[in-house]
Amino acid sequence: MPFRFCPACGVREIVFEHGKRFRCAACGFLYFHNVATAAGAVIESDGRLVFIVRAMDPAKGLLALPGGFVDPGERAEDAVLRECREEIGWEPESLEFLASFPNRYEFGNVMYNTCDFFFLARVEGLSEADFRLDPGEAAGVRFIRPEDLSPDELAFDSTRRAIEVYQALLKLQ
Template sequence: MRLQMQVDELQRVFRNCPHCGASELYIERNHRIHCSACHFEYFHNVATAVGALVVTPQGLLLLERAKEPARGKYALPGGFVDPGESLEAALVRECGEEIGWFPENEELHYFCSFPNTYRYKDILYNTCDMFFLVKTNTLDPASLRIEPGEVTALKVLPLSDIQDDFFAFESTKQAVKLLQEI
């Protein structure tokens, strides 16, 4: 049902073939867009995103989102991986951009991944969100510099105080739940 909804949405956005202009575009397996007239093909592939589970002695670092989607809800430092970037490089860059903190590569430990969807300007993207654990005793949250365009507030909460409905994204909920269970 959910997949059919995504196919319908893609059909609405991709009305004509960008190569020959034909209106007979077919969407298969929720991501392959194919023109039967000129055989143009485009794959609306899964995008890669990264998130940091930053665990300090006081708890988990959470960012209140400044923008849509899900403005006001909590997220983790992170974002989309740029073309040509590794997961680690993307995570370090995103932490720098959002909170002015650049973790060392050795501090990043792969933890888990979950699929997610991300709606931006009427287009629904399927993502695979990869989460890294960053345990730190030296990070002082008060010293972080938040980027107001991205983040309105920063919180550090004990894991046991964090609830499902705090989060903007399903994948973050799942990753934090897993962290709470270990």
């Protein structure tokens, strides 16, 4: 963590402890670096899943689901739809909760522990022509059958775990 000074009193005695909080030994100031909520869409169309090619770090060039961080005051269900609109210019009409998994997201030398909520949308006949990508977020889009996916193509481990839940769900149907 690139923090050195207490933001309350300015002394250089801040410690990061229990994996989640900063404490100032001089003035007792506490700041909780809590888990951040994120939401991603598992969009299935004709047996394939929709991935974006990440346009920025972390994991630039690797595959991710449309999604992102939940804003203050926002529901995860609304965040995932907003992120779909922002990243691919398209959003599903309905979503169902699939699973949640922890993830780690490093940005600007700060490690964020997240809890990623995944929602499933099943849509027939979707194609790249339905999307309008934000080039700042998505360098491209890929339709991939989950069985053809290699784990090292994925930006985040939570995505792999969510896809495993999706595949287990398919076997029950």
